[in-house]
Amino acid sequence: MNAALAFEGVHFGYPGRPLFAGLDLAIHPGERVAVLGPNGSGKTTLVRLACGFLRPERGEVRLEGTPVGRLPGRARARLIGTVPQESSLAFDFRVREVVALGRTPYLGWFGLERAADREAIQQAMEAAGVAELAERRFFSLSGGERQRVVLARVLAQQPRVLLLDEPTAHLDLAYRLRLYELVVRLNQERGLTVVVVTHDLDLAARHCERVALLRDGKLYADGPTAEVLTPRNVGEVYGVEARIATDPATGRPWVVPLRPR
């Protein structure tokens, strides 16, 4: 079976700063994977390579077996959707209009919506909890509300692989939990493949069954969450002394950073 998303011997770097030198990473359909690592380890670059915004210098990034660069934009956008770290909007659209932009890879000439589009938009708004905000202007929303609108936009895109780049940065505690619960539910009910790039080790550990740990563009460790999140691995990669506890309520690993090394 083809991997949902695969990096095969990927080389990539920025001028004066090589990053990936032969990265291999395969994510299988229906998996929930957290990609962790310190600043500059290549997490966001990984996301940009996966959705075709950046091209590898050598090697191949494949979506369901096809090299990303060889997929037409619309076909690619139906396979993979990204919730970005920072979102921007040039004009003050209504919430529903922003969510509707997620239908771009399905629209024909003139961009007119069909019944299926309207249904997908409505469902996405309800799933992300922004249906009541539909007629509000985007600039009048709080940071957390904006982030949920962006999530709704990506859900309206109905991708098979959902990439989340630091999705909880602007969310308060309750919405962080809700976002992860929603993502887990989509994963379990619809078989959506989920890749979360984040600094929030605990939330990732609790909701993802597999962790890929990056350091300086290299895959330092990759495997089941409890096997990857060890004091040694976390200490080496983040440069801290850490203790790993087990949360008695959830039974999941729980990282307690102690001091920088």
Add this chain to the structure above:
Amino acid sequence: MSRRARALAAIGGLVAGLGASVWLALGVGAAPPSWRELLGLLGSEEASAARTILFGVRLPRIALAALVGGALSAAGVVFQAVLRNPLADPYVLGVSGGAALGAVGLAVLSRSAAFASPVGGPASAFAGAMLSVLLLVAARVRGRTQPVALLLVGVILNAFFSALILFLLTAGDPAVYQHALHYLVGVIRPLEWGLLAAVGVVVVAGIAALLTLTQRLNVLALGEEAASQLGLDVERTVWLAITLASLVTAGAVAFTGLVGFVGLIAPHVVRTLVGPDHRLLLPAATLAGAAFVVLADTAARTLIAPAELPVGAITALAGAPFFLFVFLRDLRRGTAP
């Protein structure tokens, strides 16, 4: 009201507004007919001086004003979408400046008021506008189009074109000076119906083509990365939009010169009324821009009749304070960019 009903109401209202502006403009002027006589004249076949003024002078002039206003406003909407900046317009990228350089350059080099020639002036203005588009394309950095970089290249092009125009005018024949001045401010004159039809074809075809891009213009508002993530070919969309908008601008300013502020005001006002969805904004702003220039040109030919003001002076005089007012109001409400 449903979204569709609101959109139809907005377009209907603007069509009615444009119709009213045209009607008003037909009936106002230094010479008869007044609008009381209009209905009779429109119906009759009889040759008369009033009828000649109506069909030979006023109507073509109004039609040109509407085309220029619609074109500049539509181009403004598109440049704002592409540069993701509500303060962009055909001037900012140097497209209008290129047109001016083309027209003035030809006049000075040929030592004649080539503006008056029905083909040479417009053709060189058109060539100048397209030259600035080519320069913009050539200035792309490593195949990626950054809105800020485009904006800066536009500013530099404008400064350079202004310098060249000043140089040409100072070194050239004083007789050309007056015409050049008119061109730089923007003046609408009645045009032969054949030339008018040519302008109409360029403007209408260009705007129709732009209408097919409106949903993609919405996607660009998300920024380059999110837009490309949604499957949009950002590079191609941006350049297609810029080229079409420049074509429309060039077609409009070729005969009238640089009528300012239309591309800034009309889109801004219409956006506050109907929202930023380009599928509605582009046609709505086109109609509003047409009505605005028809009214401005009516004021230009009647305020100090029988003498005339350049229409560009009216749009700038009315436009600049109004725009400042709207912008400051939006700033206070927190809805400004």
